[in-house]
Amino acid sequence: MRWQPLHRRAALLCLLAALSSSACARQDRRIEQHQQAFQSLSSSTRAILSAWLAGVTSGTYTATALEKTLALIEENRTALANNAALLVDPRGARLADAADHLSRLVALLIADVRAANAEAARNHLAALPLDRERR
Amino acid sequence: MSALLDLLLGIVTGIGGFVEVGSISTSAQAGAEFGFQLLWAVAVAAAMLALLTEMSGRLAVMSKRTIAAAVRERFGIHFQAVPLCAELVLDLLLLTAELGGAAIAVKLLTGIGFQWWVLPTGLLLWTTLWFSRFSIVEYGIGLLGLVTLSFVLAAWRLGPDTGDVARGFIPSLPSHDGVRYAFLAISIVGATVSPYLLNFYSSGTIEEDVTPDERWVNTATAYGGDVFGSVVSMGVLVTAAMVMQPLQIKIDSYEQAALMFVPAFGRWAVGLFAASLAIGCVGAALEISLNMGYMLSQIFGWSWSANKPRVENARFSCAFSFVLIAASALAVLGFDPLRLTMISVALTVVVMPLMVLPFLVLMNDTQFVKDQRNTVVGNAVLAALTVLGALMALVVIPLEILGG
Secondary structure, eight states: OOOOHHHHHHHHHHHHHHHHHHHHHHHHHHHHHHHHHHHHHHHHHHHHHHHHHTTOSOHHHHHHHHHHHHHHHHHHHHHHHTOHHHHHSHHHHHHHHHHHHHHHHHHHHHHHHHTTOHHHHHHHHHTOTTOTTTO | OHHHHHHHHHHHHHHHHHSSHHHHHHHHHHHHHHGGGGHHHHHHHHHHHHHHHHHHHHHHHHHSOOHHHHHHHHHOHHHHHHHHHHHHHHHHHHHHHHHHHHHHHHHHHHOSOTHHHHHHHHHHHHHHHHHOOHHHHHHHHHHHGGGGGHHHHHHHHHOOOHHHHHHTTSOOOOSSOHHHHHHHHHHHHHHHSOHHHHHHHHHHHHHTTOOGGGHHHHHHHHHHHHHHHHHHHHHHHHHHHHHHHHHTOOOOSHHHHGGGGHHHHGGGHHHHHHHHHHHHHHHHHHHHHHHHHHHHHHHHTOOOOTTSOGGGGHHHHHHHHHHHHHHHHHHHTTOOHHHHHHHHHHHHHHHHHHHHHHHHHHTTOHHHHTTOOOOHHHHHHHHHHHHHHHHHHHHHHHHHHHHO
16 A cells, blocks of 8 residues: 555654654653752752751751752752753743742852851741742 | 570671661652652562572581682683672772761761761771771671661651551552652662672671571571661651651752751751761771672682781782772762762662572582572572563663663
8 A cells, every 4th residue: 555645744744743742741841850859959948947947957067958959959950051942941941040049049048057147047048939838 | 695696796787788878868769759658669678688698698608608709619700700890890889989978977067078078987997997807897887887776766756657657568659750769669679789798798607607507597697687777778768758758858968868857856866867877888888898808809719807817818908908998089089979879779780680690500509508509489589589680770771861
């Protein structure tokens, strides 16, 4: 049986549709993975800070743990920024902005802990983005 | 009485081999991401390790040879070159991760970068190995390792629902992220069934000169020690599930992992976590360094024993000193210990068939194990492990890329 041009076109269209839907699904998954990673790091920041504010953990541990969290946020931000397709997507762009905000807040929190300034830390903690507890 | 004391100390020492950087990180990640759902993987891995350690001890008691020496004798150096190289690379990676883990534990308390603590930790390990007998290394670390029971205490204080915990022992499909679930299940097996443990256990049996009449001590130590160690691993998983999962925190660093003790221990949390991590890592690092010295000596026919003065087995002493220097140098470069651990446990699964297959032959060779050959059940388990190991090896690299 020989394929008519119409059949060929239909098959090509189906193939293209399948490929683009798989690419979309992959992109959705990547955005979701980045979102989960940032949410986890934001929740971590809250938990680390809350323990310090409650007087349970030392300033040394808190600053160390926040520095590591900041390093992980930066790693994820770089991974997101290196993917142009994700940044073009409005969800990816919003996530990048929130991650940028998160990164700056964690840096400020490190400074607050070093200065033993609990009040400033509380204020900065209240503004933490991507935090499930806050939402 | 002496045999009973040996048994008790041997069981306690089970913690030393079980609770280290690999089992702490894989169990903590599994608990934080999937709750109690991967408890079955810890139980399966513990059962596998118990069977393998009992067999390695039996081989040593009956043949007076360690696994490395027996494989060398039975299959020749050409066959052994591949598993030997694989195990040496794997052990070096694990040793680097353990050194990094111990250094991070000090960092948690001092705030000073972990690379600064790698060389002092390496020096402490080398001094301990150089000046101590085997029993001091084994039992000393085992007794200090009791601090890791704080994971069990934490789980108990958090009061998990026993029904939920019991359901975790029944394998079930995850509600989300199946790839990650599979990767963590395989990693738990890789972290638990470390090849170094088997040769170290058989070398220890020879160091302690266990006779065929005392074989029951070997059996009871292997099973009792692994049950004891696995309870601690389960404690890590349950604690992480109770504390980290509700907060939706995935564990990407040991600094985050320390938080899991906060609800149970309050002000003591970070100190206890750091002590557990440091002692677990130092214990495993001592065992890995000694094992690498043992393995090289046994394969090349050098004199070896941690009980003899170092001058009487200079090449053995140089071997463990060299691997400690090499691992310290790698750790100082600043590789993230948690990531290194996850890579090395995945690689463990890849090389597992290479280790288990010759073992299956040895455990049925009357020249080595005399009348203590494996039963049909033992052989079935080893054969299943080889096939399962080969299958896991085929999927673990794609899983490492997709889910790691």
